[in-house]
Amino acid sequence: MQDNGLLTLSQMIYDYCGLKYMDRLSTLKDKISKRLNELGTSHLEYCRFLKTSPNEWDVLMEILTINETYFYREENQLNECCSIVLPKLREKNFNKPLRIWSAACSTGEEAFTLAMLIQESGKFPQGSVEIVGTDINKKVLQKAEKGWYHNGSFAFRRIPQNLFKKYFEEENNGYKVKSSIQNMIKFQYLNLLDQTKVSQLGKFDVIFCRNVLIYFDQETTKRVIKSLHQNLSPDGFLFLGHAESITDMALGFQKVDSDKTFYYRKESVHDEKVRYISS
Ligand SMILES: C[S@@+](CC[C@H](N)C(=O)[O-])C[C@H]1O[C@@H](n2cnc3c(N)ncnc32)[C@H](O)[C@@H]1O
Numbered sequence: 001m002q003d004n005g006l007l008t009l010s011q012m013i014y015d016y017c018g019l020k021y022m023d024r025l026s027t028l029k030d031k032i033s034k035r036l037n038e039l040g041t042s043h044l045e046y047c048r049f050l051k052t053s054p055n056e057w058d059v060l061m062e063i064l065t066i067n068e069t070y071f072y073r074e075e076n077q078l079n080e081c082c083s084i085v086l087p088k089l090r091e092k093n094f095n096k097p098l099r100i101w102s103a104a105c106s107t108g109e110e111a112f113t114l115a116m117l118i119q120e121s122g123k124f125p126q127g128s129v130e131i132v133g134t135d136i137n138k139k140v141l142q143k144a145e146k147g148w149y150h151n152g153s154f155a156f157r158r159i160p161q162n163l164f165k166k167y168f169e170e171e172n173n174g175y176k177v178k179s180s181i182q183n184m185i186k187f188q189y190l191n192l193l194d195q196t197k198v199s200q201l202g203k204f205d206v207i208f209c210r211n212v213l214i215y216f217d218q219e220t221t222k223r224v225i226k227s228l229h230q231n232l233s234p235d236g237f238l239f240l241g242h243a244e245s246i247t248d249m250a251l252g253f254q255k256v257d258s259d260k261t262f263y264y265r266k267e268s269v270h271d272e273k274v275r276y277i278s279s
Contacts, residue, residue: 003029005043012047016057017136018193018220019064031063058138065137066215069106071113071159074210076261077239078110081206082117084258085237089205090124092235098129101204103192103228104212105133108144108185109155112177114208115184116167132201134190144187147177192224203233210241218249225251229266238264 003025010021010028021028029043036046050056072078081100089098102111111133118124135141149155151174156164168175190197192212207228213221221244228238229252238253240246246264247255253264 003043005045005047008047009043009050012050013060013064014220016193017061017064017191018216018224020215020217020220028064032060035059035063061137062139065135065140067106067135067137067140068154069109069211070155070157071109072163073110073113073158074242074261075113075158077208077210077263078113078117080258080261080263081208081237081239082114082121085206085263086118086129087121087123089237090128093205097127098124098206099202099204099233100129100131100206101201101208101231102131102133103190103207103209105135105141105144105187106137107140107149107155108133108147108187110208110210111144111185111187112147112167112181113159113163115181116163118184119167119181120163129184131185132204133185133187134192134201135187136189136191138189141187141189147182148172148174149176150174192227193220195227198227198231201231204231204236205233206237206239207232208239210239210244213240213244221246222249222251225249225253229253232266234266234268236266238266240264 006025006029007022010025013028014020014022032046036043039046039049041049050060086098100114102114105111111131115131118129133144135144148171153174167178167181169178190201192198209224209228213224216224225246232238240263246253252267254267256263256265
């Protein structure tokens with residue numbers, strides 16, 4: 001028998017954050033069963049609860065989001081950004097700090113790795129690069145803020161030893177990112193579907209939005225890419241995960257193919273063939 005409460009909930013979740021459970025209701029049911037037991041509510045009652053208690057969305061996001069990440073993930077993109085893209089951007093914008101956005105940053109490893117590679121390059125004086133990390137899950141953001149990872153954590157699986165030794169210090173059975181790296185980054189809560197809040201972040205020279213579009217359908221992906229486009233400076237760059245191509249979507253980006261990876265450059269009005277974003 002159809003559970004209308006569950007279907008309504010899946011639609012509310014889709015509208016709120018883009019995660020699509022309408023065709024995976026049993027997965028949604030499993031994921032939220034513990035929370036519903038704690039509250040002693042049915043699916044339909046839970047929908048009403050979400051409407052009257054907006055803070056419950058934070059609990060639900062902790063339950064539903066998948067936060068897997070690690071230092072040095074898809075390192076070819078990170079290296080390309082720090083050794084090719086950023087130095088070129090700095091040549092053009094010598095007077096103002098470069099701004100990088102790690103959108104959907106989870107526990108912060110992507111943002112921290114970028115900061116480490118920027119310091120390693122020796123090309124960027126203190127204060128010349130700002131990094132903003134955002135996520136919809138407040139619990140992972142708290143972890144990112146602390147910059148502490150336990151001994152043997154999955155987070156360290158790919159990090160080269162030289163970076164690990166240089167940029168972490170031992171603390172309480174784990175390792176903490178050094179303050180010189182932490183100081184380059186600000187973490188904050190942000191739902192990528194909240195267009196108003198997204199535009200308030202201002203313009204960025206580079207946006208990393210990796211391994212989150214895979215959870216969205218084409219409509220939500222287009223919506224998110226459209227707002228990232230608006231948040232990019234002219235000639236800014238967008239890095240997506242390897243499984244997240246937008247080449248066929250005509251969204252105002254040109255694909256850049258480098259030796260070992262690919263990414264996107266925002267098309268500017270000077271480009272011969274400008275494709276405007278479809279609404
Ligand atoms: C798999 S992690 C990716 C982390 C990192 N970008 C990486 O590639 O390693 C996906 C993240 O997207 C976040 N997320 C999912 N939907 C979101 C939304 N609507 N707005 C902001 N963040 C979202 C999740 O909370 C999760 O931390």
